[in-house]
Amino acid sequence: MSTETTRNPRITPATDSAATDRAAFGSDWEAWHAGHEKQRASEHGFLAITGLHFLTEEPQRFEDAPGAWSATAAGPVVDLAEGEELGLDAGPLTGRHAFGPIAERAGLNAIAGNAVIEVAKRGGHIVVRPRHPDTAFRAAYQGTPTYLPNPRWVVDARYLPFETPREVTVGASVEGLQHVYEAPGEIEFELRGETFRLTVFNGYVPGSFLVLFTDATSGITTYAANRTVSVAAPDASGVTSIDFNRAVNLPCAYTDYATCPLPPAENRLPIGIEAGEKTPLDRITVEL
Structure with missing residues (x-):
């Protein structure tokens, strides 16, 4: 080993485990989002x-x-x-x-x-x-703008089941329409030193959850009415996580021909979730 190397040890970005993990995280997110966009823009989407x-x-x-x-x-x-x-x-x-x-x-x-x-x-x-x-x-269509993926927006969460599932009535993107969903419980998480709870609905995969929410970015950089994020089924002790990097727009962000549900009142977060999809650049508007 040379004297210069001994006096000035350095770790290059290629061997820095934190940088490597961040790169892998971003690559995984990019692949996921590309698949999501492909499905959204499919011929009958x-x-x-x-x-x-x-x-x-x-x-x-x-x-x-x-x-x-x-x-x-x-x-x-x-x-x-x-x-x-x-x-x-x-x-x-x-x-x-x-x-x-x-x-x-x-x-x-x-x-x-x-x-x-x-x-x-x-x-x-x-x-x-x-x-x-x-x-x-x-x-x-040329895609939806997003925040850059960042691991800091992956938060641990705890599932708090209701004694019995509750029927929750929410509004819709179409005026006068309402939806009724079964809510099995809530998920609790901490962010920036504060604790928050969100009502969850049953997800597409058995045991998983779907969360409808707005936050302080809604109507500014993200779609005003709603976003949604899927949450994996909790483990035996009720632990799961929320990856807000995978918060996506519902169809009503793109077209007036959608009947998307709006978040329940308790899912309107007072903080900004600067992660996931932003407001689309274009949309289909019904001409009255």
Whole structure:
């Protein structure tokens, strides 16, 4: 070993474990977010929606979907004129077709050429939401701006289950609409020396949670109405973590054709969460 090296020991960034971990953290986040953006901009994703139609008892026709649509006590019905056709897993549909009951927050997709016609139930209403892959908005989409990923926004959390799950009613991005979710409990975490609690809803993976929230950045650098972050199932002692770097926008940040839920009042954080996705640069606005 030379005298110079002995007097001036240095650790280069390539061998600095903290720097390496930070680089790995950022790389992992980049891969995750790229996948999230790809799904968002998929050919029949929310960027491809061309309308949000609330069905009534009176049959209605829409420019972006074949057939005359109505809502009955037994579920949605479509009447297809001669030359009109839809496709379902069971095969092609012609004439009159009754879809049967649809559960809240459930739905089905019918095929019309290269388009998907979503038929769903939201807030007690049956809606038809066509998705056309050739929309100008989808073609022009260049991604969502974000904060730089930072491990400091990964916080330990403790799950506090309710004695029995509670029904929580929240507003929606569509005026007059409400959603009811089952909340199994809360998660508690500390940030900047303060303790906070958030009501959680059941996530897409069994045992996991979904958190709707706003914070002090909402309406400034992040979307005003809501953001959401998924939380992994807690371990046997109730411990989990929240990675706010993976806080994402809901579809209503991009389109007025969404029915997204708003956070419950207790999930409006008084501090700024400078992590995750920011306000989109563009959106689809309904022309009234």
